Amino acid sequence: MEFDVLYTRISHHLATGRETEAISLLKDNLNEYQQVAEFWMLYSACHLNLEQWDEAEGTARAALGLNPEHPVAGEQLAVALSRLRRRDEALATIQQVIAVEPEYARGHHLLGMILLGNVQNNDERILARQATEHALMLEPENPDFYQGAALAADMAGDQRSALRHLEAGLRIDPHHQGLLRSAGSIEKGHKIVGDHGQLLRGMLASDPMNEKLHEDYAENFLAKQAVYANRWWLFIPLLAAISSFGVGASLPVLLIAIALVSVCAGLFAWWNIATYRKSEKSLPAGYIKDIHARFPSLPKAARAYQISWAAALIGAIAGCIAPMAGAIMMILGAAAGRAGAALIFREISGPPEDRQDPEERRIHLVRLSGGYAAGFWKRVLLVLAHLILFGVCMAHPSQLAAVPLGSAGLGLLVIGAVLAYCQFRLGFKDNAFAYGLAVSSSAKSRGFALLRGNLGGLYFIAVHLVFGLIAFAVSLSLLGGVPQPSEDSGGPVEDGPGGPVELTPEQLDQLTKSPVPKLDDFSFSPMPELPDVPSLDQ
Numbered sequence: 001m002e003f004d005v006l007y008t009r010i011s012h013h014l015a016t017g018r019e020t021e022a023i024s025l026l027k028d029n030l031n032e033y034q035q036v037a038e039f040w041m042l043y044s045a046c047h048l049n050l051e052q053w054d055e056a057e058g059t060a061r062a063a064l065g066l067n068p069e070h071p072v073a074g075e076q077l078a079v080a081l082s083r084l085r086r087r088d089e090a091l092a093t094i095q096q097v098i099a100v101e102p103e104y105a106r107g108h109h110l111l112g113m114i115l116l117g118n119v120q121n122n123d124e125r126i127l128a129r130q131a132t133e134h135a136l137m138l139e140p141e142n143p144d145f146y147q148g149a150a151l152a153a154d155m156a157g158d159q160r161s162a163l164r165h166l167e168a169g170l171r172i173d174p175h176h177q178g179l180l181r182s183a184g185s186i187e188k189g190h191k192i193v194g195d196h197g198q199l200l201r202g203m204l205a206s207d208p209m210n211e212k213l214h215e216d217y218a219e220n221f222l223a224k225q226a227v228y229a230n231r232w233w234l235f236i237p238l239l240a241a242i243s244s245f246g247v248g249a250s251l252p253v254l255l256i257a258i259a260l261v262s263v264c265a266g267l268f269a270w271w272n273i274a275t276y277r278k279s280e281k282s283l284p285a286g287y288i289k290d291i292h293a294r295f296p297s298l299p300k301a302a303r304a305y306q307i308s309w310a311a312a313l314i315g316a317i318a319g320c321i322a323p324m325a326g327a328i329m330m331i332l333g334a335a336a337g338r339a340g341a342a343l344i345f346r347e348i349s350g351p352p353e354d355r356q357d358p359e360e361r362r363i364h365l366v367r368l369s370g371g372y373a374a375g376f377w378k379r380v381l382l383v384l385a386h387l388i389l390f391g392v393c394m395a396h397p398s399q400l401a402a403v404p405l406g407s408a409g410l411g412l413l414v415i416g417a418v419l420a421y422c423q424f425r426l427g428f429k430d431n432a433f434a435y436g437l438a439v440s441s442s443a444k445s446r447g448f449a450l451l452r453g454n455l456g457g458l459y460f461i462a463v464h465l466v467f468g469l470i471a472f473a474v475s476l477s478l479l480g481g482v483p484q485p486s487e488d489s490g491g492p493v494e495d496g497p498g499g500p501v502e503l504t505p506e507q508l509d510q511l512t513k514s515p516v517p518k519l520d521d522f523s524f525s526p527m528p529e530l531p532d533v534p535s536l537d538q
Contacts, residue, residue, distance in 0.1 A: 020050075087117075091115070112128040226371075239312050240401075241400075244319075406476075
């Protein structure tokens, strides 16, 4: 077969997703064209499309052995090495390609994308942006390069430029999947493409066999489930505050408190069901089963939230009559709610499919710790709200006052424990706090940035653990009994060796009935006469 005909047929197979047929055809012509570099590049392209990275590396090296300066072969080898997580080799390879072919736009673009995959310091972040924008300058009509430039600008914190690149690329190709998918990760990208969930559904309708679109669509739905975490954290203390008004109250007030608890719990359930149905509405029929298959912890989290709601309602109603039992039930409900939130955050952070792969574990733990560390000031406001609800409960002292403190303590302890686990598993260089500072520092000051990041991370973790332990310890002490204000006007009269001495009612009555002595009743003995003292003169 003529090589031009073979090239055309292989290119068509690659464009239509028939890589297996393409490899079979290449094998049939191996003896004839094994000394042609372009033949091995076609082979490498098939393996890259099939994500067979080791085979792609081997065929790309074979092509480079025949033509060491061919930019496409160098690009293919750099992609394979990057996918094999041999970052330094990949960077050296693509930099060699650029040195040989300075105007090769795809080389500059790939350099930027490899750097963006795992930025180590601010110098690399600047280089990544320069490389992607240089590729765009060389080929201003390539929408792939607009995607790279948008991601690099977003990584640099320049959202305005990121949105500008995104919009310019979509003007060239309004249906470019890379740009449309990237819009979901770029801040305020919805201003350009609209709601990301609706966008992905439309893309799936036109390309239903695209597995990457299915994955993005499922992850978009999963991310929306994180909204329940803060709601549940505040819901149970609020019910405890309402229930505290019924403790020791008259029957009408007790019935009103129970009714308010039931109404609030019902409204809360309706609010969350409405939120879930709104996010589920964009899903195709039966698609929720596919999402549950992808994220097996999601249905478990939903059950934990349901158990938490039921325990909170039962505990709040029981707390009006038996505060101790109600408080224990509500604290257990708070623990179930935090467990549900933890399951969802774990799925959002992408647990590794291969637990033995250190890079997958690292990415998972970095995402997990980043998710828990985010929203610090919102967390401060939520804790303040817990303290206010604690004050409301203490206005009607009972064991229900332990619920807001227990809920706040549980929340802070869970966050602190997860962050501490991630911090020590990732180590000095890779934990999220150190990595975040290292990315924004220069290569020279990276070591100092890592040190500051680790110290800052330990302080951040300690704040959550210390305040969480204090709140939870006080909560447990309140479960043992809430101090009541003394209403006895005849309180302690004096302190003896064993503490204050209190009078019995009979003693108090006897004292009040005793006659009050008058001044005339008192008599004094006469002073004895003193003998005469001789005068000093005598």
